[in-house]
Amino acid sequence: MITVEDLVKDFGPKRAVNRVSFSVQKGEILGFLGPNGAGKSTTMRMITGFFPPTSGRVVVGGHDIGENPIPAKRLIGYLPESAPCYSDMTVHGFLAFAAEMRGLHGAAREQAIQRVVGLCFLESVLHQSVDTLSKGFRHRTCLAQSLIHDPPILVLDEPTDGLDPNQKHEIRQLLKRFGRDKAIIFSTHILEEVDAVCSRAIIIDRGQVVANGTPAELRARHELAGSVSLRVQGTAAETVRTKLHALPAAGRVVVQGDAATVTARVYPRDKPVNGDLARSLSELAQREGWRLDELRTEEGRLDDVFRSITRPETAKGAE
Amino acid sequence: MSESLRNIWTIAKRELVGYFNSPVAYVFIVIFLLLNGFFTFMLGNYFLRGEANLNAFLMWHPWLYLFLVPAAGMRLWAEERRVGTLELLLTMPISAWQAILGKFVACWIFIALALFLTFPVVLTTMYLGSPDVGTMLTGYLGSVLLAGAYLAVTVMTSAMTRNQVISFILSVVICFFLILAGWEPVTDLLVRWAPEWLVNIVSSFSVMPHFSDFQRGVVDFRDLLFFGSVIAFCLFGTSVVLRSLRAA
Incomplete structure (x- = not known):
């Protein structure tokens, strides 16, 4: 569903993403890991067509996002990093807007709103203005927006950020359920999440993919693994x-x-x-x-693997 | 085609709802009407003129809009950039053009609505004398187009920054230039040293002569072309700014 080939993004002289390639199939949940500033969000922004890549290409459902952005974007549901919402609208108004932008009108629109409101537990705030919502509710409102057209592809930038443990659990269950018939990419820096949800994980550091495999394969990289x-x-x-x-x-x-x-x-x-x-x-x-x-x-601990793979730069930065 | 119109309307509708969900719309309309009344009746000496036309009313619009239109439009893109909803908007299956037009149209409708609420001036004029209805209509048309031109400038400056105040100041300065370029004191200043073709080019950028044609009841194709091209140019500029923003 998603193919990323040799993706490069430069911001001025700084190379934020350096030759990243991977693909995600239907039924796969790809966890995107990496330290802050590793290029996770930048990569996701290129996949969703917000940033044009400096070089390389992204193909979504057979459409090149650079050449044919609109059919490609139709297939994607996207939750940006800080979960931005239009704060001058009510939750219902915001979701109605998102639905109409996705071509859902009238009864289909209301049905879609009802569906995502149920999925994201927004019933209690449906007619509240977005700027009066707590962080968790705002986050879920933006998540609901990404699900409104039941897209075959989900790109979620830190979907569980700012949620309490129960809500995190619910969102993970949701992802697992969706993972059966969608292609999902989500970024996180919570490693237990990778174990709980992902069928595959990619670790990215300083713009490059440094590991790509199932959580078990990644754990096997641990020095104690198998002992x-x-x-x-x-x-x-x-x-x-x-x-x-x-x-x-x-x-x-x-x-x-x-x-x-x-x-x-x-x-x-x-x-x-x-x-x-x-x-x-x-x-x-x-x-x-x-x-x-x-x-x-010993199965090996993901966080140790994560640290051993991505540490060099942090260690240098600390000195 | 109908789908892109639908997208434009969806975006415009959202903006309009946004205006009326916040106090901005009401404050804007009240101030717009108060200032219009003040300028028309106090400074414009509407009653002393003894003329049955809207000149005392319309003549102030280039100056009134100079501040009010940037105030109404400054948030259009700056706010999206500040909050981060720009990312949401531009990853939806629409073209940047549809988003730009939707926002522009929304704010234009809003200003036109405020302008429509000045209808008591028309009624008063009709009560006191027998004005030429056609001239009043073209006067209003010119005023709407003038607001559209200022608004297009504001849309462009709004995309340039995430700070609404900067966006406001930039558009006031540009619109001020659009007024002054054809103003006689300024052209007189140029005439003394600049070649005539330069004076003509500079003064042709001014909204004033084009606007005054409408006040006199003339709808000249060149005036329509002028306002149309200012709007088209600035909206095109907006799309360039948005593209460079994402490519940077």
């Missing part, structure tokens, strides 16, 4: 170490502790053989009659 930690009671550390070293699936082994409690971390010899190492460790423990307290495969 197994175990805790054994009542066996000498030396014995544990020898036995672990002898295991064919084990690579590096770190053992700590005294006679009472021994904790060990075993790294796999070949990186991604999920579950294998844990299974052979549990067999080993059974054979040796170890009293096993804990046996856990």
